[in-house]
Amino acid sequence: MTSPVPIRPLSTRQQLAALWVFVKRDFSLLTRFKTSYVTDLMGTVQQLVIYAMIARFGTSLPEIEGIPGGYVDFVLTGLALNILLTSALTGPYLGLMESFWSNRIEILLASPVRLPGFITGLSAGKYLDALIQVAIVLVGGWLFFGFEWPSGGNLLLFLVVLVPALVAVIGLGLAGAGMVYLLDARGGQDPVQFAVLTISSLVAGVYFPIQVLPRSVQWLCYLVPQTYALDGMRRALFGAESLAAPSVIAQMPFSPLVVDVCVLVVYAAVALPLGWLLFRHGMELARTDGRLSRWL
Amino acid sequence: MVVKRESAADVAQKEVVGATAPQYAVEAYGVRKRFISREGLPIGWGFGDAHWIISSLIKYRKERQWKEALAGVDLTVRRGEMLGLLGPNGAGKTTLLRCLATLLRIDTGVAYVNGYDVVRQPDEVKLSMNIVGSGQWSAFDWGLTVRQNLHFFGTLYGLSKAERNERIDKTLAWLGLHERANDRPPTLSAGERQRMLLAKAFMIRTPVCFLDEPTVGLDPDGAYQVREFITRELVGSGTSGILTTHRMSDAEDLCARVAIMDRGRIVAAGTPRELKQSVGERSVLEVRAEPVPREVVEAVRRLSGVWAAVTAPAGEDGLEESLRVHCEDLDATPARVRDTLAASGVVVHSMNAEEPSLEDVFIAVTNRRID
Numbered sequence: 052m053t054s055p056v057p058i059r060p061l062s063t064r065q066q067l068a069a070l071w072v073f074v075k076r077d078f079s080l081l082t083r084f085k086t087s088y089v090t091d092l093m094g095t096v097q098q099l100v101i102y103a104m105i106a107r108f109g110t111s112l113p114e115i116e117g118i119p120g121g122y123v124d125f126v127l128t129g130l131a132l133n134i135l136l137t138s139a140l141t142g143p144y145l146g147l148m149e150s151f152w153s154n155r156i157e158i159l160l161a162s163p164v165r166l167p168g169f170i171t172g173l174s175a176g177k178y179l180d181a182l183i184q185v186a187i188v189l190v191g192g193w194l195f196f197g198f199e200w201p202s203g204g205n206l207l208l209f210l211v212v213l214v215p216a217l218v219a220v221i222g223l224g225l226a227g228a229g230m231v232y233l234l235d236a237r238g239g240q241d242p243v244q245f246a247v248l249t250i251s252s253l254v255a256g257v258y259f260p261i262q263v264l265p266r267s268v269q270w271l272c273y274l275v276p277q278t279y280a281l282d283g284m285r286r287a288l289f290g291a292e293s294l295a296a297p298s299v300i301a302q303m304p305f306s307p308l309v310v311d312v313c314v315l316v317v318y319a320a321v322a323l324p325l326g327w328l329l330f331r332h333g334m335e336l337a338r339t340d341g342r343l344s345r346w347l
Numbered sequence: 348m349v350v351k352r353e354s355a356a357d358v359a360q361k362e363v364v365g366a367t368a369p370q371y372a373v374e375a376y377g378v379r380k381r382f383i384s385r386e387g388l389p390i391g392w393g394f395g396d397a398h399w400i401i402s403s404l405i406k407y408r409k410e411r412q413w414k415e416a417l418a419g420v421d422l423t424v425r426r427g428e429m430l431g432l433l434g435p436n437g438a439g440k441t442t443l444l445r446c447l448a449t450l451l452r453i454d455t456g457v458a459y460v461n462g463y464d465v466v467r468q469p470d471e472v473k474l475s476m477n478i479v480g481s482g483q484w485s486a487f488d489w490g491l492t493v494r495q496n497l498h499f500f501g502t503l504y505g506l507s508k509a510e511r512n513e514r515i516d517k518t519l520a521w522l523g524l525h526e527r528a529n530d531r532p533p534t535l536s537a538g539e540r541q542r543m544l545l546a547k548a549f550m551i552r553t554p555v556c557f558l559d560e561p562t563v564g565l566d567p568d569g570a571y572q573v574r575e576f577i578t579r580e581l582v583g584s585g586t587s588g589i590l591t592t593h594r595m596s597d598a599e600d601l602c603a604r605v606a607i608m609d610r611g612r613i614v615a616a617g618t619p620r621e622l623k624q625s626v627g628e629r630s631v632l633e634v635r636a637e638p639v640p641r642e643v644v645e646a647v648r649r650l651s652g653v654w655a656a657v658t659a660p661a662g663e664d665g666l667e668e669s670l671r672v673h674c675e676d677l678d679a680t681p682a683r684v685r686d687t688l689a690a691s692g693v694v695v696h697s698m699n700a701e702e703p704s705l706e707d708v709f710i711a712v713t714n715r716r717i718d
Binding site: 054055056058059060061062065069072076079080083153154155157158159160161162163164335338339340341343 | 448473486
């Protein structure tokens, strides 16, 4: 057996540097066409204005009385958190598709970056973009539409909800990226992303409280982690114990915030390994049948 | 015909020898790879937009046809050696490189790069090698400059900022690209783009380098510059690897040893001189004539003393063809070939005896031309 010429595995620092260079590259490419980028951001401004105006014309719901700023705080936090969670959900799929269609996937996979680093790197730039959009929503809402920065909230509690929520949603995102090769979902959207986004945008409590929905569709909200994430993060931010909880959560013998955190932790513990397995299996399948960079 | 092939048995023999066995940069033993070439639903179409759902549901019940891309490849590359892999389009050269680069999973057989198993130790393999493909320049980010792209890849391979800066400057200067360092890839010429890919390969300096058709699509000047760089900076610095090409001149100029591949197999291997000597008992006749109909080529093949006869277009206007004839001797055969062509109304422009080339080795093994 031939003895190898010594090679130096990448240290943790070098792997983090590789991740950072992905973020820098993505952001540099994203902002290269300034007009397009500004136009994209205008879409976020448009959403901000629409919902802030709806709030201004009066949306007084008993379900959100616990939030000091009323509907404007409810909807703008919903918008901001939804942008963050959606980018975590769609990041892996979009990153993989971008590298597939730009013919970059093989040159990246042949580099020493491992598969977790590869997919994280491809998604990371999208998170930075999402953070900019979140800032637009919150700062714009504060400056022009009376959004009140949460004062009675607990930042630590907020992070306790945010971290498992992001992990759970990233798990679903990885499963979606796995569908690229498992189900040939190379056209623009994958079925996991489609199902989760459809449910979360309608019934997870982004734009209106879940309780205003007909009971016959409310059950859908319990399927997606966004429901627990939005509910839990609003409770943590606004200290709103009087905020009405979705009916099943309200019936639990614990505080709604505890229920939200527990469900998110379980969701994350299942979704991340399952999503990773599906993603890895999809990539292996593509390596086996030669579809990594080709449309067969 | 002596075909030098390195079989698994030969290699096993070398391993028995132990300490005297050469150290290999690349080893492949019995590597097979097949692809699904056509998928067909066993039922008729006509489902409109729903067809993909049906296709997904019954995916694993579909009848599949398989195409064997690699049919048991045995190949070794010694340390410090750049092996030329010569073969026509579709021979399996790129598939082999993709298998060695861990981008394709091999079906059966084993392969090692720098002593690491390509299936079991992909991370070590990726740290050991670098692949430069002919169309890979499109994989560089068009929105970033040449320098930024090289910084990106340097970081992926763990180079520090100081190392990257030093190597990028040096490599771009060697390649004559320093003035284009701050330009974006789409503004470069085809030759400059190819040199940009080589800059990545040389900047990273892995023990093994795979070059897939590095001069394809380049004009003679561009091809010359790329060949110069490979000779001076890669081959000259002792980098091991495989260079695939269907240009005989590239293989002869750049590689000490050449393997000829056809239909997923290595059909001959050795130094260019050894390979040419292997067809030494054959004489080669190069005939330039008007396009030769297939039945006339068949008639030439059937002539006594003729071992092989193959045609290829010669010149760009399509009015002339090259008929390469392998024959026993150059005494009687030329007259017979001329008579056969004349009897079929084919006008012969010239007829010359030639030294066997690497293409003649390919013709001798496969009865076909390489292009």
